[in-house]
Amino acid sequence: MKIISHRLWLLLPLLLLFTACGGPIESLHFDSPAGDRSIDVVGKRESPAGPIIVTMTLTVPAGTKSFSFEHQAGSLTKDNVTATWLNNNRCNVNFKLDDGTAWEVETFLLDDKIEAVKKFEIDGKSIFH
Amino acid sequence: MENPSSTDRRIQLKPLTRFNWEQATQLQLHDYQEDFLPSVLFSLAQSKFENLFPYGIYEGDAMVGFAMYGEFDGVCWISRFMLDKAHQEKGIGRLALLQLLDMLRLQPRCKEIRTSFARQNALAEYFFRSVGFEPMGEGVDREIVMRWVRK
Numbered sequence: 001m002k003i004i005s006h007r008l009w010l011l012l013p014l015l016l017l018f019t020a021c022g023g024p025i026e027s028l029h030f031d032s033p034a035g036d037r038s039i040d041v042v043g044k045r046e047s048p049a050g051p052i053i054v055t056m057t058l059t060v061p062a063g064t065k066s067f068s069f070e071h072q073a074g075s076l077t078k079d080n081v082t083a084t085w086l087n088n089n090r091c092n093v094n095f096k097l098d099d100g101t102a103w104e105v106e107t108f109l110l111d112d113k114i115e116a117v118k119k120f121e122i123d124g125k126s127i128f129h
Numbered sequence: 130m131e132n133p134s135s136t137d138r139r140i141q142l143k144p145l146t147r148f149n150w151e152q153a154t155q156l157q158l159h160d161y162q163e164d165f166l167p168s169v170l171f172s173l174a175q176s177k178f179e180n181l182f183p184y185g186i187y188e189g190d191a192m193v194g195f196a197m198y199g200e201f202d203g204v205c206w207i208s209r210f211m212l213d214k215a216h217q218e219k220g221i222g223r224l225a226l227l228q229l230l231d232m233l234r235l236q237p238r239c240k241e242i243r244t245s246f247a248r249q250n251a252l253a254e255y256f257f258r259s260v261g262f263e264p265m266g267e268g269v270d271r272e273i274v275m276r277w278v279r280k
Contacts, residue, residue, distance in 0.1 A: 067269040089202050106266070112179045113201045117266040117274045126263075 023075025025052060030083035030091065036061055037109040039083060039091060043076040052076050056093070058107055058114045065114040074098050097122075140224040142196060142232065145173070145183040152192045153185055156213040165250040169195050172209050181208060186225040193221060196229055205239035226260055230277065242277040 028041040038059045043052040051070040058065050073080065073095070080096035089110050096102045101123045108115040120127050145153055153169045167175075172195070176183050179199055186194030194212035198205055207229065212222045233239045245268050246253040254264070254273060262275035 065269060067271075069267075087202070108201055108204075110180075110201055113199065114269070115201070116269050118268075119266040120264055121266075 022052075022073075023077070025076045026078060028076075028078055028081055030085075030093070032088045032091070032109065033085055034088045037088065039093060039107060039109075041076070041081055041093065043071065054095075056105065056107075056116065058109055058116060060109045060111060060114060062111055063114070065116075067116060069118055071095055072097065139187070139189045140221055140228065141187045142184045142225060142228055143187055145185055149185055149192065150183075153183070153195050156192070156195055156211065157215075158211060159214045159217075162211075162214075162250075165247045165253070166209060166211060169209075169211075172197055183209075184229075186212065186221070188216065188221055194225060196225065198229070198233065200236075200238050203238060203240040205233045205236065205242050207233075207242070207244040210244070222256065223260065226256075230260065234279075243274060244277075245272045245274045248273050 022045070025043045025045070030039045030041075032038065040057040040059070041054060042057075043054045045052055051072045052075075053068055054071045054076065055066055055068045082094045082096075083091050084094070085091045089108065091107045091109065093105045093107065094102050095105070103122050104119050104124075106117045106119060143149070150173060153173070156169055158166075172181075173183060175181060176197060180201065181197050181199040183195065183197040185192040186196055193216040195209060196207065196211075197209040198207045200206075210222070210226060210229075212225075230242065233242050243265070244257055244262060246257075248267075248271060254275070257275050260277075261279065262277050264273055265276040266274045268274045
């Protein structure tokens with residue numbers, strides 16, 4: 001009985017660790033319609049239960065620009081990160097959260113300007129009231 | 130009593146040219162404001178490589194401030210807006226910004242007007258809110274991005 005109890009104590013932290021690790025983190029790549037611009041999305045967890053640190057790299061023929069932010073979700077996959085190209089220079093990247101809501105990063109991939117705006121909105125509604 | 134209309138105070142925006150750009154480089158901010166935005170000289174250099182348009186803000190014949198905007202795929206972006214430290218808190222900035230907004234909203238390519246500033250710059254947020262901007266997100270350099278909402 002004592003042995004079983006000890007094993008349970010050993011298993012419990014491992015079980016918690018696996019639970020907290022969350023789902024898979026994939027590296028994603030989105031090409032513009034003309035294929036000359038792209039967006040790379042990569043993520044990593046700095047602690048098992050922490051947010052995913054997402055880095056987006058925006059690439060145009062003349063150069064690249066990267067930025068990072070925290071994403072409070074269990075996974076980062078092609079199923080919960082989608083890109084919608086408005087034209088060859090602009091793309092909205094949608095990040096779905098675990099509760100089904102989503103927020104968006106609006107990107108500009110112009111020859112003379114690379115910009116991205118992580119919107120203060122969830123499901124298109126401002127988080128400011 | 131001081132008349133706040135831009136006509137009486139002769140607040141104007143004039144494009145920077147070979148004749149007045151050096152004046153713009155002499156404009157100064159208060160020490161605590163200097164971390165909030167790049168120098169005019171840097172901005173002018175930037176305007177040579179990006180689709181940016183620099184302007185002097187004039188009160189009468191004197192250049193008292195600097196503004197710069199860019200047009201990027203239908204979004205007009207006010208990327209710099211500053212008044213010389215000797216001319217702040219007199220209402221000049223508000224009049225100049227209203228003129229700039231009037232100018233931009235008449236441009237067919239400006240489907241939307243935005244600005245951005247360092248997140249520590251609380252005064253900028255108050256200033257832009259006062260003329261109808263609302264926060265919309267966080268930019269690449271972690272600055273606050275605001276969008277002008279017509280009222």
